[in-house]
Structures are given as structure tokens and as C-alpha cells.
Amino acid sequence: MGRLPQRQRLAVAYHWFGGLSHAETAELIGGTPEAVRRAASDGIRSLRRTYRTGDAQEGGAR
Numbered sequence: 676m677g678r679l680p681q682r683q684r685l686a687v688a689y690h691w692f693g694g695l696s697h698a699e700t701a702e703l704i705g706g707t708p709e710a711v712r713r714a715a716s717d718g719i720r721s722l723r724r725t726y727r728t729g730d731a732q733e734g735g736a737r
Contacts, residue, residue: 676722682706683718690715 676684682704689700690711697708697715704711 678725679718679721683714683721686711686714687718687722691719 676687679687685704686700689695689703690697693700695703697712700715701708701711706714
């Protein structure tokens with residue numbers, strides 16, 4: 676998570692880990708619920724790509 680841009684990191688943390696709605700997260704970090712939804716989605720996509728690549732390099736591809 677530390678490699679994500681700050682906005683994506685916060686959106687992922689508050690929405691996915693904290694269980695807040697996109698609207699609640701938007702109130703905390705600023706912006707619109709749609710912008711937060713996009714930031715969280717982009718962050719999760721980036722994490723998936725990173726960990727899939729890491730798994731494949733370590734022989735643990737699924």
C-alpha cells in the first residue's frame with residue numbers, strides 16, 4: 676500500500692479496510708464520492724497487479 680499515491684491509499688484504507696461508504700470517505704479526504712470510488716478502484720487494481728506480478732516472480736502464480 677505504501678507505493679500507492681496518497682489519495683488512492685486513503686481511499687482504499689477508508690473504504691475497503693475501514694468499511695466507510697464512498698460518500699463518507701469523500702468527506703474525510705475531500706472530493707466527490709465518484710472521485711473516491713475511482714481512486715479506490717484504481718488503488719485496488721494497482722495492488723492486484725503488483726501482487727500478481729510478485730506471485731509470478733516467486734513461483735506462486737495462481
